[in-house]
Amino acid sequence: MERLLVLVRHGQSEWNLKNLFTGWKDPDLTEQGVAEAKNAGVQLHDMKLQFDIAYTSVLQRAQKTLTLILEELGQQGLETIKDQALNERDYGDITGMNKDEARQQFGEEQVHIWRRSFDIPPPGGESLKMTAERVLPYYRTEILPQVLSGKRTIVAAHGNSLRALIMELEGLSPEEILKRELGTGAPVIYRLDEDGKVISVEDLAD
Numbered sequence: 001m002e003r004l005l006v007l008v009r010h011g012q013s014e015w016n017l018k019n020l021f022t023g024w025k026d027p028d029l030t031e032q033g034v035a036e037a038k039n040a041g042v043q044l045h046d047m048k049l050q051f052d053i054a055y056t057s058v059l060q061r062a063q064k065t066l067t068l069i070l071e072e073l074g075q076q077g078l079e080t081i082k083d084q085a086l087n088e089r090d091y092g093d094i095t096g097m098n099k100d101e102a103r104q105q106f107g108e109e110q111v112h113i114w115r116r117s118f119d120i121p122p123p124g125g126e127s128l129k130m131t132a133e134r135v136l137p138y139y140r141t142e143i144l145p146q147v148l149s150g151k152r153t154i155v156a157a158h159g160n161s162l163r164a165l166i167m168e169l170e171g172l173s174p175e176e177i178l179k180r181e182l183g184t185g186a187p188v189i190y191r192l193d194e195d196g197k198v199i200s201v202e203d204l205a206d
């Protein structure tokens with residue numbers, strides 16, 4: 001039985017383009033983001049992949065990315081479950097701030113800690129660890145059972161919610177996951193064994 005799980009980070013958003021901390025804010029995709037999402041769909045189509053169920057966050061940049069991918073696959077209307085458990089990490093008080101201006105105000109090192117440390121949250125926001133504490137229970141109880149039952153599954157979400165999931169799937173340490181950058185609109189294709197362990201991984205960004 002095939003146990004397929006594809007993860008894809010949304011295409012470039014308006015706030016990615018403006019270099020703003022986005023978190024739970026809900027900007028739309030840019031033209032480039034739309035093109036990236038369509039390209040992800042073309043790549044999956046070329047690989048002859050089809051899906052039985054889709055998951056996404058409650059944020060439009062992820063939802064639109066998924067819709068554009070499903071259009072390329074001729075799978076419009078596929079059963080899709082939206083849940084805020086898959087939202088981006090909440091950036092708290094620095095949401096909406098320009099990332100370069102934040103570096104000037106708080107210093108390069110502090111901003112790097114907020115963005116890439118494992119367990120230090122930005123003020124009023126979520127660390128990667130806190131993000132994992134909501135993403136992973138959702139994955140284990142909602143998504144993984146579908147994959148293990150043979151439903152080919154695609155998850156369209158965000159840089160840090162997917163990082164949390166990839167950490168678990170690939171058994172990465174906090175240091176290893178923080179170095180892992182996910183390309184916008186670049187699918188990562190996993191095949192799992194009957195226990196949910198990863199048999200193979202293919203990152204189309206590589």
Ligand SMILES: O=C(O)[C@H](O)COP(=O)(O)O
Pocket residue numbers: 020021022023088089091115158159160
């Ligand atoms: O929320 C954001 O600003 C981005 O989607 C991810 O931000 P990061 O690159 O700082 O993790």
